[in-house]
């Protein structure tokens with residue numbers, strides 16, 4: 001049975017799209033049939049980060065409205081087997097997404113894919129709710145910074161009240177905390193919340209840390225998911241996150257060879 | 266270490282620690298609100314209370330503070346109205 005995973009945060013610009021692209025690529029590298037959907041209708045960006053912006057013909061909204069079929073809209077990644085992208089519409093607004101329409105597309109994707117990654121738009125409005133509504137699991141992307149942590153808590157509240165699993169009294173969405181743009185030096189100097197601090201406050205199971213890294217911008221500049229950059233520390237951290245997500249026990253590296261610690265949830 | 270330097274390291278609380286403390290307070294507060302059914306009608310309640318009080322005395326919007334605290338099974342609705350000297 002396919003798993004639907006939403007990548008969400010509340011606050012904008014914290015790394016949801018970067019994470020969606022890297023995580024989906026990581027799962028596909030492991031051999032899983034994976035599709036990543038851009039829910040940021042009107043502000044399509046996943047296509048750029050994944051490097052397929054010139055191959056977009058039909059989009060998510062076209063499929064919902066029956067203006068094109070799913071096979072026409074899905075873009076097959078040229079580098080990684082088993083990886084597909086469903087781009088957002090650039091000309092419509094988020095209200096073009098309806099629960100009925102999203103469900104129809106997800107039901108079809110479920111038959112073909114093992115993992116469906118939903119890249120949420122920022123905010124707590126309609127678009128963010130559409131992205132999280134049908135999720136089985138959620139990756140909460142949080143920067144070690146006050147407004148991001150507070151907004152993440154808000155999103156955690158919505159996951160347990162405004163989603164299908166909550167409304168229909170089904171088992172709760174599995175939540176995963178991903179702390180990104182982490183700068184260990186600043187944590188040591190006392191200027192940045194540590195990952196333990198963030199976890200203390202949000203109190204959801206911990207999935208991993210992604211360091212602040214120049215390679216993330218370089219990767220998005222070139223349209224290459226950072227997990228494909230073998231030299232990137234962030235890419236390596238995302239691969240670890242994928243492994244941990246798949247149930248492998250891995251130590252958490254806060255800084256190469258400096259602080260290595262095993263986190264237990 | 267010189268005395269001066271010693272006091273310098275003692276004095277400022279690291280900003281990350283300040284951030285954590287502030288977050289713990291605000292997040293606990295917002296969770297309480299979120300889990301409470303009272304939240305639905307709180308803004309309206311606040312507005313109507315203001316109108317009632319205005320029949321008797323002049324009062325600014327910010328002079329009334331409503332808060333919900335959870336205490337085990339109970340919810341406590343805290344209402345604070347500040348009456349300044351002038352409007353008494």
Ligand SMILES: Nc1ncnc2c1ncn2[C@@H]1O[C@H](COP(=O)(O)OP(=O)(O)OP(=O)(O)O)[C@@H](O)[C@H]1O
Nearest residue numbers: 012013014015016017018122181211212213216217
């Ligand atoms: N680990 C990282 N190190 C350095 N830069 C990063 C990291 N993660 C993300 N960024 C940068 O932060 C910016 C925002 O990232 P991204 O677009 O993934 O965020 P987002 O949460 O999807 O934003 P939005 O809310 O607008 O959709 C980008 O410029 C990206 O390159």
Ligand SMILES: [Mg+2]
Nearest residue numbers: 016017040045
């Ligand atoms: Mg984004």
